[in-house]
Amino acid sequence: MPKALVIGAGVAGPAAALFLGRAGWDVEVFEADSAPDPYEGLFLNVATNGLAILEQLGLRERLVSDAHRASRMVLRSGTGRVLGSVPNGPAGDPQRGSVVVRRGWLHAVLREGAAAAGVPLRSGARLVSIDQTATSMRATFADGRAAEGDILIGADGIGSPTRRWIDPSAPEPRYSGLVGTGGCARVPGLEPTRDAQHFIFGARSFFGYLVRDDGRVYWFANMTAPQPERGSLQRITGAEWLARLRDLHSDDSFPVPQILENAHGEIGAYPIFDLAGVRSWSRGRAVAIGDAVHATSPSSGQGASLALEDAITLAMCLRDLPDHASAFAEYQRVRRPRAEAVVRYARAIDSRKRVTKSRLGIAIRDWMMPRFLRSAADDTRNDWLYNHEIAWDQPVPSRRP
Numbered sequence: 395m396p397k398a399l400v401i402g403a404g405v406a407g408p409a410a411a412l413f414l415g416r417a418g419w420d421v422e423v424f425e426a427d428s429a430p431d432p433y434e435g436l437f438l439n440v441a442t443n444g445l446a447i448l449e450q451l452g453l454r455e456r457l458v459s460d461a462h463r464a465s466r467m468v469l470r471s472g473t474g475r476v477l478g479s480v481p482n483g484p485a486g487d488p489q490r491g492s493v494v495v496r497r498g499w500l501h502a503v504l505r506e507g508a509a510a511a512g513v514p515l516r517s518g519a520r521l522v523s524i525d526q527t528a529t530s531m532r533a534t535f536a537d538g539r540a541a542e543g544d545i546l547i548g549a550d551g552i553g554s555p556t557r558r559w560i561d562p563s564a565p566e567p568r569y570s571g572l573v574g575t576g577g578c579a580r581v582p583g584l585e586p587t588r589d590a591q592h593f594i595f596g597a598r599s600f601f602g603y604l605v606r607d608d609g610r611v612y613w614f615a616n617m618t619a620p621q622p623e624r625g626s627l628q629r630i631t632g633a634e635w636l637a638r639l640r641d642l643h644s645d646d647s648f649p650v651p652q653i654l655e656n657a658h659g660e661i662g663a664y665p666i667f668d669l670a671g672v673r674s675w676s677r678g679r680a681v682a683i684g685d686a687v688h689a690t691s692p693s694s695g696q697g698a699s700l701a702l703e704d705a706i707t708l709a710m711c712l713r714d715l716p717d718h719a720s721a722f723a724e725y726q727r728v729r730r731p732r733a734e735a736v737v738r739y740a741r742a743i744d745s746r747k748r749v750t751k752s753r754l755g756i757a758i759r760d761w762m763m764p765r766f767l768r769s770a771a772d773d774t775r776n777d778w779l780y781n782h783e784i785a786w787d788q789p790v791p792s793r794r795p
Contacts, residue, residue, distance in 0.1 A: 395420045397543040399533050401521050401556055402426075406684030406701035407549035408504035411513045412451055413709030413786070421513050422541060424533065426550075428518035430498060436576045436662065437612045438692065439464070440500065441492040442483045442780040444699025447706050448503075450786050457503045458493055462606050464591040465491025469767070471760045472596040474647030478767025482591070482695065484781055485774045492695060492780070494591060494604060494612065500698060516541075521550065524559045524680060531679045545718050546680045547708070549701075552669055554686035561674040567667035569621040570691050570744045572600075575635055575663040576614030579656045584611065584649050594650055597756070599642040600747040601650050613653050615639055618749045622665055632661035666691050666744070670737040675730070676722035683708055688733035693747065694740035696779060700733055706784050714790045724792050732782065739779070 396419055400407045403425035411421040440448070440457065448454040465488035469477040483491035505515060520536040524546060531546040548556020552567050587605045594601040603613040617639075636657055643650045669689035675682055684701035707729055711721035788794070 396545070397422070399424065399531060399541050399543040399546045400549055401533065401546065402549035402551060402684075402686075403505060403515055403517075404501060404549065404551065404684070404701070405504060405698050406686075406705050407547070408501075408508040408513070408515075409447070409451065409702050409705035410547055410549060410683060410708060411508050412504075412511055413706050414712065415511050415513060416786070417709050417713035419712070420543075422543070423508065423513060423515045424519035424521065424535065424541070425515060425517050426520040430501065436578075436614065437494055437496050438500070438698055439482070439492050439494055439695035441696055441699040442490050443782045444696075444702045445493065447699075447702040447784065450706070451507060453503050453507050456506070457495060457500060460499050461493035461495045462591075462604050462612070463491060463589050464494050464604060465489075465589045466591075466771075468587075468590050468592045469763070470592060470594050470647075471756075472594060472646040472650075473760075475760060477595075477760060477763040478770055479590075480767065480770040480773075481776070484777050485772055488589065490780070491589070521555050524556065526678050526680065544679065545712075548680065548682040548686045549684050549705075550682075550686055552667055552685045552689040554682055556680060557672065557682045557686045560677040560680055560682055561672060564672045564674070565669070567669045567689060570666040570668060570741070571618060571621075571748050572616045572666045572691070572744060573619045573622065573627065573663055574614060574616055574666050574692065575639065575661060576612070577632075577657050577661040578659050579611040579613060579653045580609050580658070581605075581611060581649055581652050581656045584609070584652070594646060595746075595756075595759070596643050596646045596650065596749075598645075598749055599639070600749070601643060601646065603649070603653055611653055611656075613657070615643070616666070616747050617642065618747075627663045627665065630663065635661050635663055668737050668740065670734045675726040679718055681708065681718075681722045681725065688730070688737060690733075690737045690740045691744050692740075693743035694736050694779075696736050696740075700736060703732075703782065703784055704729055706786060707790075710784075710786065710790045714793050724790055728791055736779065 400423045523534045525532040534540045591604045600616040683704040711725045715721040
C-alpha cells in the first residue's frame with residue numbers, strides 16, 4: 395500500500411487524507427500546532443461547492459448542525475441604507491446557498507472524520523526539512539521526529555515551507571491593503587439574520603455581521619491600513635482593537651456601534667494576504683494544495699471550498715493515473731485556472747472594501763450600487779463560483795471519453 399505524508403491539518407490536509415484513504419493509500423497527517431487554536435480566524439463561509447464535497451465525505455450534516463445558513467448577502471451603506479442583496483450561492487436557488495461556520499468547527503469536523511477513518515494525526519510536528527530519494531520522501535520535524543512515505547503533500551497554508559521547497563522562486567503572498575479582525579457579541583433586541591449575512595460599507599472601515607437564532611452575533615471588520623510589520627498586530631490587545639474599531643465605526647448606523655459596544659471574548663487581528671502565480675505546484679514526489687499554492691482573501695467566500703476541491707481532485711488523480719508525476723501534473727492543470735480566477739475575483743472585492751473614497755465618492759457609490767444590484771437575485775454571472783462540480787465516482791478529466 396503506498397503511503398502519503400500530509401503536512402497540515404487545517405481543511406485541505408484532513409480532506410485529502412480521507413479521499414486518499416478511499417483510493418487505497420496509507421496516510422499520516424502532521425500538524426505544527428500542539429493543540430487547536432481557539433481563535434483560528436473566527437468564522438468563514440463554506441460555499442455550495444464546498445458543501446457538495448463534504449457531502450461526498452459524509453460530513454455535511456455534521457458541519458451544518460452548527461452552521462448559520464446564509465443564502466444571501468445584504469449590502470448596506472454606513473448610514474443604514476440597503477444598497478442591495480446578492481446570492482451567496484447559485485442565483486435563484488436559495489436552498490443551495492452557502493453556510494457560515496466557526497473555522498475551528500470546520501477543522502474539528504474534518505479531524506473527527508479523519509480519526510473515525512483511522513487516519514493518524516501527529517500534533518506538535520513543525521516541518522523543518524524535506525528530503526527526497528528516487529523512491530521516497532522524508533519529512534523531519536522540529537522535535538526530532540521524522541517520517542517517510544512515497545509522496546509528501548503540503549497542506550501547510552499560505553506560509554508553506556513545502557511550497558518554498560518545491561519552488562524557491564515562487565512569488566510571495568501579496569498584501570491586500572486590509573487588516574481583518576473579528577469576534578462575538580450579544581446585542582439585546584437584535585433579531586436573527588436568518589438565511590443572510592449583512593455587510594456595511596462604513597465611512598472608515600468595512601463591517602460584516604450575522605445573528606444566529608440564539609442571539610449570538612458573529613462580526614468582523616476589514617480596516618484599510620498599510621502593511622503591518624511582522625508580528626506587530628499580536629502586540630495590540632483586544633481592548634485596544636475594540637477602542638480603535640469603536641472609533642472607526644462611531645458614525646455608522648445601528649447595529650454596528652451596538653455590536654462593538656457589546657463585543658465579548660477574544661478578538662484577533664491579522665493582515666489579509668492572497669497568493670497567485672505559483673508556477674510549480676509539485677517537484678518530484680512532493681505536491682502542495684490549498685492555500686499553500688493559491689490563497690484567496692476571505693472576500694471570495696471560497697477559501698475553504700477551494701481547499702476541499704483541491705483535496706478531492708488530487709486524490710482522484712492519484713487514484714486514476716499511473717504514477718505520481720502524471721497525477722501531480724493533471725491536478726495542477728485542472729485546478730490552477732479556477733483557483734487563480736477566484737483570487738482575481740476576491741481582489742476586485744477587496745478594492746471596494748478599501749476606504750479611499752471622498753465623501754463625494756461614497757455618495758456616488760451609494761447612489762449607483764442599488765441600480766447595479768436590482769437584478770442581482772437572478773444574475774447568474776457568479777454561478778461559476780458555486781456550481782463547480784467534482785464527483786468522486788467519475789474519472790479525472792484526462793480519462794473521460
